[in-house]
Amino acid sequence: MRGTLSRAISRARNLRQNSTDAEIKLWLELRDRRLGGVKFVRQFPVGPYVVDFVCRDKKLVIEVDGGQHAENAKDRVRDSFLMNEGYKVLRFWNHDILTNMDGVLETISAALSE
Numbered sequence: 001m002r003g004t005l006s007r008a009i010s011r012a013r014n015l016r017q018n019s020t021d022a023e024i025k026l027w028l029e030l031r032d033r034r035l036g037g038v039k040f041v042r043q044f045p046v047g048p049y050v051v052d053f054v055c056r057d058k059k060l061v062i063e064v065d066g067g068q069h070a071e072n073a074k075d076r077v078r079d080s081f082l083m084n085e086g087y088k089v090l091r092f093w094n095h096d097i098l099t100n101m102d103g104v105l106e107t108i109s110a111a112l113s114e
Helices: 002-017 021-033 073-084 094-099 101-113
Strands: 041-046 049-055 060-065 088-093
Touching (some): 021 041, 021 049, 021 060, 021 094, 021 101, 049 073, 060 073, 060 094, 060 101, 073 088, 088 094, 088 101, 094 101
Antiparallel strands (some): 041 049
C-alpha cells in the first residue's frame, strides 16, 4: 500500500509542475480560499486517481479537460468511482475556463451551496 501511495503522490507532484494554462487560471481563482472561503487542493490522489481540484470538506471534485477527453470511457469509470466514494464531479473544458471564467465560478459556487 505504501508504494501505491508514494506513486500517487509522485504523480500528483508531477502534474502540479506540468499544469495546463486552464488549470493554472482556475487554480488562481480557487487557491487561498478565494471562492466562498472554501479550501481547494490541486492534483490530489483519491483512490487510484489523481483529481485536478478537490474541496475535501464538500466532497467536490473539479476536472479540467482538453479535447482528448471527449466521450472518454475511462472518464466515465473514474467519475463512477468518485461518485461511489461520495464525491460530486464537475467537468469543464479548457476553452470554457479560458473564455468564461465567471460562468465556471458560478457553476462551482452553486455546487458548493448544494
